[in-house]
Amino acid sequence: MTTLVWCQRELRLQHHLGLQMALKQPDLVIFSYFHDPKLTIGGTESANSLWLAKSLQALQTDIQNLGGAIWIHEGDFAEQFTQLLKTHNITEVIYSFQPGEPFVTQQNLALQICQTHQVKLTPLYSEFLIEPSRFSNQQGKPYLVFTPFYKALMQRQDQCHTLDAAIPDLKATAQIPVPESAKHLPQSLQALLQKPWAQKLLAHWDISEAAAWQQADSFLANSVQNYDTDRDFPAIDASSRLSPYLQFGQISVSGLFTECQARIANGSLKAEAVQPWMRQLVWKEFARHLLCWFPHAETQPFQAKYNAMDWADADENTQAWQLSQTGIPIIDAGMRELWATGTMHNRLRMLVASLLTKNLHQHWLLGKNWFDFTLFDADPANNVMGWQWVAGCGVDAAPYYRLFNPVTQSVKFDAEGLYIRRWVPELKNLSNKAIHAPWEHTQECQMKGIILGKTYPKPIVNLAESRQDHLARVQSLKTPIC
Ligand SMILES: Cc1cc2nc3c(=O)[nH]c(=O)nc-3n(C[C@H](O)[C@H](O)[C@H](O)COP(=O)(O)OP(=O)(O)OC[C@H]3O[C@@H](n4cnc5c(N)ncnc54)[C@H](O)[C@@H]3O)c2cc1C
Missing domain, CATH: 1.10.579.10 (DNA Cyclobutane Dipyrimidine Photolyase, subunit A, domain 3)
Structure with missing residues (x-):
């Protein structure tokens, strides 16, 4: 039996629920990323695609250094996904649900393909603090205003995901040899990295899971206490600059929440100093819940x-x-x-x-x-x-x-x-x-x-x-x- 851990925007090894679950089972495990140039954010030449190229490269290096492997497929998502299921007799696919495009299209295709081939499909909600369908107001409706959403979430913190930081033994992901076609960063992403404009943009960032945590650590140690007073002034470097890492799941909101709480508990951070920033992280959660409830809002007005x-x-x-x-x-x-x-x-x-x-x-x-x-x-x-x-x-x-x-x-x-x-x-x-x-x-x-x-x-x-x-x-x- 072989389990596929299909990675979308969880490009990290710590706090990775899908990998942890799959690697607990005795089955063979394939850890894959599918890059379909038709399904991107902002197109194949966007800044987002460039970050994707860099973050996939970093993830591949990290996993290989720990004796594991990632398969990176390029091409039409449905074709690549079907081929992998069939060639390797996949019995279960584990993935983390993401709202919005291009993820919804991919997830719907994956559902159809798994149904056709009678493969078990297991969605996780690890990229949320709490699963949207389990979090509604007293009338059973979605929260439409941020403050009540925030207050309710804070009251139900005990029900939020706390992801385990531990990286499991990844060797099982390398047991099946990676085919030549999935060994390297896709051609289109490699070409993107060579563009002169790409080099200029990348000069401002260090893109890896370790860099995300260094950035978080430095922000929490040095700047978070001034966040509330300084964050509106663009000339001051007062915010965390973590949003791209969060978007690609190189670091997670849940992981950051756990980190803040640990620092509050050990006395290295004051709760009132970090609260305004944690509140801002909840805006991201709020936006993701809204898009789950109202997927049409991606192209149409809420009102x-x-x-x-x-x-x-x-x-x-x-x-x-x-x-x-x-x-x-x-x-x-x-x-x-x-x-x-x-x-x-x-x-x-x-x-x-x-x-x-x-x-x-x-x-x-x-x-x-x-x-x-x-x-x-x-x-x-x-x-x-x-x-x-x-x-x-x-x-x-x-x-x-x-x-x-x-x-x-x-x-x-x-x-x-x-x-x-x-x-x-x-x-x-x-x-x-x-x-x-x-x-x-x-x-x-x-x-x-x-x-x-x-x-x-x-x-x-x-x-x-x-x-x-x-x-x-x-x-x-x-x-x-x-
Ligand atoms: C028109 C418009 C478009 C935006 N587009 C995006 C986008 O595509 N991607 C994106 O991540 N953010 C977007 N934001 C929200 C916000 O501007 C950025 O998240 C923030 O500037 C990122 O900087 P930071 O990581 O230093 O944030 P910090 O101030 O350090 O906040 C920490 C994290 O909290 C979350 N966060 C903070 N503010 C908001 C907010 N207002 N809404 C939702 N989440 C928030 C982000 O994940 C951010 O990384 C947009 C805001 C506006 C007004």
Whole structure:
């Protein structure tokens, strides 16, 4: 009998429930990853695909160093999966359920194939703190608002998964020789790693399970106590930068919860110091639960009335937004950080999303898709929830009348323009007063050699007028459509 442990976004060896379960049984074990270039996040040339390439490479090295093996299959998922089941007489497939695309498509295909070939399929919910179907409100309905979700989860912490960190003896995964076709990183991912832009992006990150834990350790030891006060200021390195590792399951929310609790218990961390950050981790859990309950939300608004929203067509302003040429310094700084590093500070994500959806009136999916392409941490649940929250059409969303004014936000969260100066160096000589809205300080711009429209763009949108336009568009949704 042979068990297949099918890995999707659990690219780690510690806290790996599927491997632990399979390796307890006397059966032969195959540990596999299936890379179907048609089923990616953001496409084959996305930042997410690049992180996948690096993290698979790291996982392969780690498992081989411990005497085990991973099979990496490339090609059409259904074909590769069926072939593996048939060639190796697989009797059970164990996998960890993931919400959102491309995972749902793969999981549905796996279900059909296993049914056809009478193979037992065992889904686990190890990437959740608690299984969504076991976590609803008193009416048996899903939580739609974060705070009650968070409170209920904290009250039921004893029911949350605590994953065992121990790495089982992995030698059984190498008992069946890995076929030549599954020995190496897929061609398409290898080619991606060679791209000059990929090298530049990767220079900002160390991508492995060990690096994820080093990052977590350093954050918990040095920064977590200042997280609550500093996390909104993009010039300060105050957040954990763990999101891509979490997205790929190189580290898990459950593992981090256990680690925080252990540090609180041994006195090295104060509960009140770490609580704001743990709360933020629960946002990820909330987003994943929502997507399980409402899978349609990946492409449609949670609030159905937004189906009638009069979104503008993509135009040259959309391109200016993508290319960080909006003429609004804080926005351009955020978009340049994204392009250069594959990540963007949370406050900036809110600001750029607000500008795109509420000032430029572009569909939130357009922004979500751009983030899927450019973010290392692009995640079906978090990305959808983030965009729908800002656009106003999500559950528990920012109210429609709340538009982030990028200039006042810039003054508030980047008062000295440190973040802007880092990413928009052509404005670095402007005063703290002028740097947030250079178009209001044309004389100073002239004196400092900045020609708006030439050395730096003029703003592509009038913030006050577009705000009124947005309010009118949302107001019209309240009128029943005949
Ligand atoms: C428009 C928009 C799109 C977003 N898209 C994504 C995405 O594709 N992938 C993604 O992981 N996050 C997304 N976020 C949430 C958030 O911006 C990032 O999780 C955070 O910036 C990652 O930085 P960090 O790891 O340093 O987070 P920290 O502040 O250190 O937080 C720790 C972890 O908690 C989780 N978390 C924190 N904030 C949020 C949040 N608001 N929602 C859900 N989970 C959160 C993340 O997993 C994060 O790694 C988006 C937010 C917005 C407004």
